[in-house]
Amino acid sequence: MKSKKRSRLGETWHRLKKNKAAVIGLVVVIIVLLVAIFAPLLAPYPYDQQDLSNVYAKPSREHLLGTDKFGRDNLSRLIWGSRNSLIMGLGCVALGTLFGITVGSIAGYFGGRVDIVIMRIMDVFSCVPMLLMCVVIAAILGPSIQNAILAIAISTTPSCARLIRANILTVRDKEFVEAAKAIDAKSPHIILRHILPNAIAPTIVATTMNIGNSIISGATLSFIGLGAQPPLAEWGAMLSEGRNYMRQHMELVLYPGICIMITVLAFNLLGDGLRDALDPRLKN
């Protein structure tokens, strides 16, 4: 069993390796992750260290990318920002997937009335445009990174739940599930040990493809003031701060935007590659 699993993983990896774009994506993702993890070591200055005698400095040896309106080092803020932006992006995908899997597998496994009630509630949730839903929840909960993550996670739950439910429906009536029921296994055990492992692959792909979008959603919430709060460094929040001075200092808007774009692009390339590698039939 174990060797078979490894060979499948190995095969996926082999196919992924052949896809140049996906490898580039993977490398960039790893670099960004490392930067985020080692931000305190890499950043030349703390993200909130002000130097009011040296505001809007041009790039120099001390400040490679210049400084902002409080004389804070732009490079350091970008490096620290990667941490908060990634926490937001990965956090809401993780949380949203967790919600989605829980709700979706309960609906799919039990079926009948439970299914109808749960899925109708999900339908109601998905009747509100996603970004608006995020904005409403985040604004009601109060502006902070944690609440923004929760808001995005809640609004991504319905689509994830629907996906996992559809996959569970295809597995639910297989013989091995029947066998598990026959030996009187408990429902949670059947779902977690027998059904989910066989139904989760499409969710993993969808999740990877979602990370990029979630980073953008997180940045958007911060941009309109509902995510990371000052003086925290987060790419979306930095954009929103730089926006007021963009007439004279375009770079304050340019840098964080480029960081978001490169990171999201890398996650999208990786997600596309992973999808093709896991399911070669979908590849065109």
Add this chain to the structure above:
Amino acid sequence: MGYERLTRYIIRRLLWMIPVVLGVTFIVMLLLELTPGDPARQLLGHFATEEQIEQAREEMGLNRPLITRYFDYLYGVTKGDLGVSYFTKGNVWDDIMVRFPYTLLIVTISMFIAICTGIPIGVYAATHQYTWKDNASIVASLFCVSMPNFWFALILVNIFAIKLGWVPSLGVETWKGWILPSVALSIGYSATLARQTRSSMLEQIRQDYVTTARAKGQTERVVIYKHALKNALIPIITIVGSVFGASLGGAVIAETIFAIPGLGSYTLSALTSRDYPVVQGSVLYFAVMYSVILLLVDIVYSMVDPRIRSQFVGTKKRSKKEKKQRSEVLSQ
């Protein structure tokens, strides 16, 4: 037999909006209820006495239990009354009617741009697979998908409004004001459509019927546009529907950046000032509009795909299994 089944389906979908209204109203009300922050206190400011706040709460109806307020609100909704704003004392329904056209206009223009650019680019990429043209359009669309649209908006403002001075950077008093917001909003959707079009076109181009059409001596143009694209449209329409919904939400950002007095920015400012009736009314309105759009998409579906239409206009009674299959097709 006419379109009876389709009509019945439409009626059923319209009826489904009742639980949507009930659900969305309840969820928003519950969320507002559960969170700290008293609108009465916010309205009167820090210097208000406890009696004044208590009186305001009484007037705003905040002292009544949640469930009473919920049913009161629903009763109002059935009469088209969404309440009165706490702050401006304006009628919420009237305010929405003034503001929604702005949102609808910007969303429609940007959808139009997205469809007019995205689908041709996707077709072009698919018909030039494995060439640099295909690669260039894939890379370009990936970049556009990965770009936050508010950032793109700011870049556009900087170049076209501040540096070149061709268009205003704020406001939509003239038609020029609409250009930047709609272009900024459309870029990501256009790229999404291009990607979807490309992949579903590639799937169709390899089908036998395309070979047959070519063998018949049809021109390449007819083969691609009349045969392949028509069949590739189904997944594209799904994306158009979801993108339309997304752009209703995305308009919030464009409206804030470009100071457009639309429904999104109205909702956002009501959220920050805890103007409950406004928040409730506009979220509800967005939800209903979104459902209407999804319904329209389904109807368009049945117009392009005779296979789906036949499920509605047939006279044969369907078995349970067929019904299940049909609902799966529709929910995809």
